[in-house]
Amino acid sequence: MRIRLLGGLEVTSADGQPVRFATRKSALLFAALVLAGRRGHSRERLCEGFWPGRGDTQSRNSLRQALAEIRRWFPAAGNAAISIDGDQETVALTAGPDEADVWLFERKLADGGTANLAFAADLYRGDVLAGEVIPDGLDEWFGPYQERYRQKAQQLVERLSLAKPEAGSADEAACERLAERLLASDPAAEPAHRALMRIYAVRGHENAALRQFETCRALLKKHLGVEPEAQTNALAASLHSRDRHHQAQSAHDTAQPLQPVSIPARPHDQPSVAVMAFDNLGGAEDEYFADGVVEEITAALSRIRDFFVIARQSAFTYKGRFVDVREVGRELGVNYVVEGTVRRGGDRLRISVQLVDAETRAQLWSERYEGATEDVFEFQDRIAAQVAGAIHPAIRGAEIELARRKPPTSLRAYDFVMRAYPNIWGRRKDTNEQAIELLKKAIAVDPAYGRAHALLAWCHASNASYLWAEKPQSELEKARAAVDAAGSIGDDPTALAAAGSALSMCGDQERAATFIEQALKLDPNNAWAWARHGWIAIYKDEAAQAPERFQRAMTLSPMDPFAFAMRLGMATAMAKTGSLPQAVAIAREVIATYPDIIMSYRYLTAWSAMSGDLETARWAAQKLLTAQPNFTIERYRSLPFFTHMSEWADRVVEALKLAGLPER
Incomplete structure (x- = not known):
């Protein structure tokens, strides 16, 4: 097979060299001929589609030049595997039946059988010409082909999952890979969600299958505004039935009732999150590893004082059974739930994580991590740091949106701070002034709110350093006063980062460094603190130390x-x-x-x-x-x-x- 169109455009010449067409039009013309197969296209249609508005003579000349470019790579000869044939009216590409992935894909689908379907699944690497830049006009030419093969791939993943390939087999792995590729390009591809639900169920992981259903429902609501199809709901209902049976059996075996969870008070009504036990999609011997990943992520999140993290012991009371995130939210008193799956196979490890709004069930963020299992503990630490670094702004973004939706009469100090957050990042003078006014309102509601004072200090320092204020020195004095008014903020990394940043702008690098280093001690995943740590190195004339700090911030x-x-x-x-x-x-x-x-x-x-x-x-x-x-x-x-x-x-x-x- 020397021609690949599924997932991009890759062509290999007769002597095994990668084909690099001189122009994009030549490459796309070649792709159009491949998709047309032996029937080819009329020269007139090719001219109208690829060179519209140029006139008959000029467009035909352009077509001849493009075909000449293609023939240079595939010269006609008696034994040529790939060649361009045609007459005055039509042009067609002639090649063996296995030379193009789209032809082979179609044939394997027609042949049927689990092995052939799995083969076709691995051929589908993505949409036709995915990643290729298609000029205006030609998208109408290739669009129907892209839609046609996308639908075939969705039908394929359904057929292959319904064939119930054996757990752990190559056929099952091919089905799973295809489902994940389809969801990467279209998160609302319902047949792919159903396929993953069936795969997880065959492996005995009903929890993971039901979580996939919840993910499917949330994504359909987000992208299309619809509920799952009847077929998807029926599959979920059967899984719920199996899960209830397993729960009843487990309760009978252990006879250990769940203990009620007490919900501690949280300062300033800060957001709260529970990290649930991740579903282990590997063997029973990997259970300890899945629990270890959750332990590390919980510990990493617990160091971020911007929100309250439920202890692992409470979150793990739900382990082994599927529960609706809304139920978890009510019982644990949390706004957000972190869910995930862990799978080890051979020397590879895959961890999928998602953050869900416990009230609306909306998926706010998701990511998948892959790596080698050679250094398990280092990988755990890295995943935990990355997840914590990513979830932090996702929760903050959700809280900002929630504060925006609240009527003014219900606003409290915390909500005023959340409303100020989008405006504090040094983008424009007017938004910075809006942040100052909101932070002053927060302080009026709660004069002891240290974070509000610290953020106010940062905004005044920004007014000076960006030269937005007529009298920068006056703004710097206000910044120093706000840091002093913040009082005891030693357990709040965000407040420490804001105060340290403000002091750095005021020229007090030693004191600023003390604040920033304390913030990083409490929360090693605080990107803002790492970035300001880099600026402090620059301001102290120690620029060589700065790049590593900025890189850490950008990675987090x-x-x-x-x-x-x-x-x-x-x-x-x-x-x-x-x-x-x-x-x-x-x-x-x-x-x-x-x-x-x-x-x-x-x-x-x-x-x-x-x-x-x-x-x-x-x-x-x-x-x-x-x-x-x-x-x-x-x-x-x-x-x-x-x-x-x-x-x-x-x-x-x-x-x-x-x-x-x-x-x-």
Whole structure:
């Protein structure tokens, strides 16, 4: 097989070399001929589809050039396995029946039988031409093919799962892989959900099968606004029946009633989460490992003081039985539930994790991790850190959305803080001012709310460092006062990170470092604290220590609202250590992604001028002045974070002068 269209476009020449067509149109024309098979296409239709509006003569000439390009890779000969045939009216690709994956896929489906269906399942790596850039107009040409094969793949995964391949067999594995590929491209592909439910049930994992049903129901509601089909509901009902039977048998054997769980009080009505026992999809000998993963994740989440984590002992009272997350939420008094599965096979390990809203059953976040089992404990720690780092912003995002939906009369201090969160990330002056007003309201409700004071300090420091305020020094004084008013925040990593960040902007790097290091001691997965730890290294003129810290922050929270500052921090460290071209490249990338981040233009101006690229430096300087007409080099140089790096500050000042920015 030398032609693959399912999941992308891969073609191999007669001598085994990867085919690289000179133009995208030639590659797509080749794909169109493969999909058409021996019947081919008329030249007229190809011209209209691939070169519309060019006129008959020009489009036919373009078609001839594209066909000539294809024939260079597959020259006609008596024994050629692949060749282009045609006359004045039609063009067709001639090849053996096993040369193209789409042809082989169709034949295996027609042949039937579990082995053939499993073979076809492995052929389907994704949609036709997945990942290929298809120009406007041609999407109408290839769209029907993509839909046709997607439907065939969904029918295939249904047929293969209903054939009930033996647990642990290669046929079962092929069915599972196909289901996961289908869901990766279409989370609402119901036949794929049903296939996984059947596979888990055959393995004896009714809990995992029922969780898959809940995931299916949540995704259908989210993406299509519909309930599961009758077939899916019937399958779930049969699984519920089996699960109740197993629970009754287990209760009879153990005769140990569940103990009621007491719900401790939580400060400021903070969100709460329970990490349930993960379903072990491997053998019984792996049960300890699945429990160990949950233990590590629970411990990692418990270090994040932004929310309350139910102890493992309480969450594990549900182990071995399927329960609705809404029931868990009511009984444990939690807002969110973490569920997952663990499977070890040979030297590979796969862990799937999802975060679910206990009230609405909506899936807020999910991820799958794979790796080798050579170093089990290191892998556990890494998974725990990544899961904790990802769940943290997912819960915060859900809380922000919840606060937005509350009527003003019901708002409390915590809700005001949640409303402020989206506005504190240094994007714009007006949103920063909104955050300040909301935080002041939180403090009015609860004057002892340390986190509100600490975030207020950060917002005032941002007003100064981004030069949004007419009198930066006044804002810095307000920031210091807010840190002092925060009082005892020694057990709140978020408050510590905010206060440390504010103090760093105020120039007090030693005290700032103390706050940040305490935040990381309490919560090693706090991306904001790691990012500010990197900036402190830069401000202390220890730039060589910064990249590792920024990288840690970006790994923990790749979609962080502060991602631009992490990237610019990494670039600043590179610029200070002699890698100006890389720093300029990152600044350009940040500007392209976040054109409203005005501080990016300061950096691009300075670094481009230092590199000798005055054209780019002057362009960036003009952009900066357009957004901040009152910007002067003197105001910028007076900011206190330059205190410990005067030599670098002098270089920046000279570069900004070269770019034409006003000195005063």
